[in-house]
Amino acid sequence: xxxxxxxxxxxxxxxxxxxTLRCSPIxxxxxxxxxxxxxxxxxxxxxxxxxxxxxxxxxxxxxxSGRQFPNYSSELNVNxxxxxxxALYLCASSLGSNQPQHFGDGTxxxxx
Amino acid sequence: GNSxxxxxxxxTLSEEAFLTINCTYTATGYPSLFWYVxxxxxxxxxxxxxxxxxxxxxxxxxxxxxxxxxxxxxxEKGSVQVSDSAVYFCALRxxxxxxxxxxxxxxxxxxxx
Numbered sequence: 001x002x003x004x005x006x007x008x009x010x011x012x013x014x015x016x017x018x019x020t021l022r023c024s025p026i027x028x029x030x031x032x033x034x035x036x037x038x039x040x041x042x043x044x045x046x047x048x049x050x051x052x053x054x055x056x057x058x059x060x061x062x063x064x065s066g067r068q069f070p071n072y073s074s075e076l077n078v079n080x081x082x083x084x085x086x087a088l089y090l091c092a093s094s095l096g097s098n099q100p101q102h103f104g105d106g107t108x109x110x111x112x
Numbered sequence: 113g114n115s116x117x118x119x120x121x122x123x124t125l126s127e128e129a130f131l132t133i134n135c136t137y138t139a140t141g142y143p144s145l146f147w148y149v150x151x152x153x154x155x156x157x158x159x160x161x162x163x164x165x166x167x168x169x170x171x172x173x174x175x176x177x178x179x180x181x182x183x184x185x186x187x188e189k190g191s192v193q194v195s196d197s198a199v200y201f202c203a204l205r206x207x208x209x210x211x212x213x214x215x216x217x218x219x220x221x222x223x224x225x
Binding site: 042098102103104 | 158201212215
């Protein structure tokens, strides 16, 4: 069974640019979560999607947004990139909201 | 709100030593508790879980018991190997519809020969 897949694996952008990160959940999983792992800040919850709807949002500015498609894959969009957005962005999926979350290997975003 | 506190690392042990990584939590109700492991350059792997008080999660020789009276979920392994070197994260998922995981800061384990 394929795990959670994320693309791209690495990305380099400059301040002010926009970026889109992609996530494909484990087959059959309907919930997708996004987390940010920034140096010194630990793992922070960003967004939760289930059945195509945004269910919960962490304490991040509106320039962080996303969506979930009918096939349950998801995108995370970040506008007006800032240096502090440099981080590893992790996607996780679960069978349902009360099931364990399984993580992908992440996208490492570097802002110059 | 919910929070997780882990012991500071790094923890350096010799192969075959006993491992304990402390984890305590603050949450309302009856959260589910998890340990995840992150190897260099990789994402998080679910190591074990416990969903109610007195549950013991176990996997690959690692164990943790959900202690509601002490709000703890300490990770233990009787004999560590060099291949166990990684960062270990304790996490909780609260009750209700929030569904998000709240993580501790992570504890780096280094095992030497």
